[in-house]
């Protein structure tokens with residue numbers, strides 16, 4: 001069921017395919033590495049203090065082509081991959097374990113999402129993936145409202161044949177001005193089991209700080225009747241490999257709006273973090289992180305500090321060209 005839904009989703013993206021923007025001739029700058037507050041590991045730099053905008057010197061992940069997808073890799077192209085954790089939710093504010101409980105953003109979370117959108121407003125986006133939870137979807141939509149290209153993000157409904165049929169668009173021109181938003185439960189927050197709804201501080205007081213830290217950050221120890229990060233990775237990383245990598249291979253620029261732990265598992269995969277290193281990986285709410293996918297490798301670019309931040313655009317001539325193109329369209 002999940003597989004066929006995903007296949008539907010993929011075919012509708014092909015159908016919706018918009019820009020074939022190709023990024024070529026990168027001028028690769030190795031910038032200084034900045035150290036995050038809580039993570040001494042060089043491999044997670046730039047992610048702990050995710051507001052940091054400098055690029056990293058991470059050894060890129062080597063990926064094979066796209067054996068299953070049948071999509072021909074575009075050798076000369078580069079794709080942008082933006083990862084964004086949702087803005088502050090009402091339960092983040094109350095310091096409650098949230099997991100798969102579907103809680104909306106706070107006004108501060110709304111602001112964070114808008115701010116994130118401003119930071120990435122010059123970076124191309126062809127397709128958006130979000131979890132099935134409202135806090136990630138609100139974040140994706142609010143962020144895209146800020147994008148200078150002004151395409152309309154539209155949620156793809158493939159949950160039933162009728163939903164698919166009833167949400168069709170009958171103008172090719174309108175489709176070109178839209179960005180498909182694919183929602184996938186596989187990108188949901190890790191299921192927190194019997195901790196969902198409990199106060200984090202009270203839980204630490206009751207079970208001990210170390211035990212709670214183990215539940216929250218260890219790789220393979222699940223909270224009571226919940227998912228460990230490893231279990232969460234089994235579905236989130238599998239989805240990333242099966243559905244999202246083929247888009248990048250095909251030259252599409254992708255944004256993923258998801259959650260602290262589903263994104264930690266994807267970043268662990270991209271940056272080849274060990275199960276020890278991932279313990280220190282913390283993601284702030286509403287901070288976008290940029291990777292460039294080129295020739296099967298992911299190159300982490302950190303987080304754009306602002307729409308015109310030189311570091312991000314300096315990396316590829318074509319990111320800069322895309323921005324110039326937007327400047328031209330908007331004048």
Ligand SMILES: O=C(O)[C@@H](CO)OP(=O)(O)O
Nearest residue numbers: 096097098099189216260
């Ligand atoms: O409660 C949750 O669902 C998560 C994210 O807010 O908490 P944690 O910081 O423990 O990963």
